[in-house]
Amino acid sequence: MKSSYLIFTAFMALASCALAFDPSPLQDFCVAINDTKNGVFVNGKFCKDPKLATANDFFFSVKEGNTSNSLDSKVTPVAVNEILGLNTLGISLARIDFAPRGLNPPHTHPRATEILIVLEGTLYVGFVTSNPQNRLITKVLNKGDVFVFPIGLIHFQLNVGYGNAVAIGGLSSQNPGVITIANAVFGSNPKISSDVLTKAFQVDNKIVDNLQKQFWLDNN
Numbered sequence: 001m002k003s004s005y006l007i008f009t010a011f012m013a014l015a016s017c018a019l020a021f022d023p024s025p026l027q028d029f030c031v032a033i034n035d036t037k038n039g040v041f042v043n044g045k046f047c048k049d050p051k052l053a054t055a056n057d058f059f060f061s062v063k064e065g066n067t068s069n070s071l072d073s074k075v076t077p078v079a080v081n082e083i084l085g086l087n088t089l090g091i092s093l094a095r096i097d098f099a100p101r102g103l104n105p106p107h108t109h110p111r112a113t114e115i116l117i118v119l120e121g122t123l124y125v126g127f128v129t130s131n132p133q134n135r136l137i138t139k140v141l142n143k144g145d146v147f148v149f150p151i152g153l154i155h156f157q158l159n160v161g162y163g164n165a166v167a168i169g170g171l172s173s174q175n176p177g178v179i180t181i182a183n184a185v186f187g188s189n190p191k192i193s194s195d196v197l198t199k200a201f202q203v204d205n206k207i208v209d210n211l212q213k214q215f216w217l218d219n220n
Contacts, residue, residue: 031084073096073219074219078093096166100161102158107181113151114148114169119166121159186211187214187215
């Protein structure tokens with residue numbers, strides 16, 4: 001009886017882990033549509049009849065990102081909202097363009113691991129492990145180098161070269177999500193109470209007020 005209980009417990013644990021990620025598709029594809037009358041709801045999107053799918057459902061053209069902003073970077077996502085045919089396939093990517101000293105600021109993808117390859121330039125990249133260690137793991141990447149950011153961990157990329165840089169990030173979800181740390185903490189709507197932030201960051205109200213008054217750019 002005890003062994004049966006342990007087997008059942010292990011099975012349920014594995015099942016709960018599996019449900020934490022995009023489910024495996026049960027058909028060739030499930031192209032997303034916004035028509036709720038003629039679609040079937042699967043994994044967050046309604047799907048069109050597979051017989052009506054076309055090549056354009058699986059196509060998207062990625063342009064060079066405009067880095068003329070305060071972060072000197074631009075992220076161009078290619079997820080299920082850009083390619084409807086990605087629905088249920090559990091994968092997406094993003095192109096990241098950097099001007100010199102451009103930064104893709106500390107952020108996290110709550111639903112995806114990211115694997116990054118540098119196409120041009122030199123990037124200083126890293127991620128921070130979870131509590132209590134909070135280890136910073138970093139690497140300087142050059143053209144052709146690849147680096148992995150584990151799911152849910154805070155990570156960043158900084159262009160440390162003298163010219164522009166370009167990278168492609170592959171993500172293990174059709175809709176990985178992104179939470180930029182500074183934007184979420186100091187640019188939330190409505191604002192997080194200053195009592196919370198002064199206590200959490202051990203700073204006075206003036207610093208918190210100043211940070212909350214700033215415009216927090218979203219480079220996505």
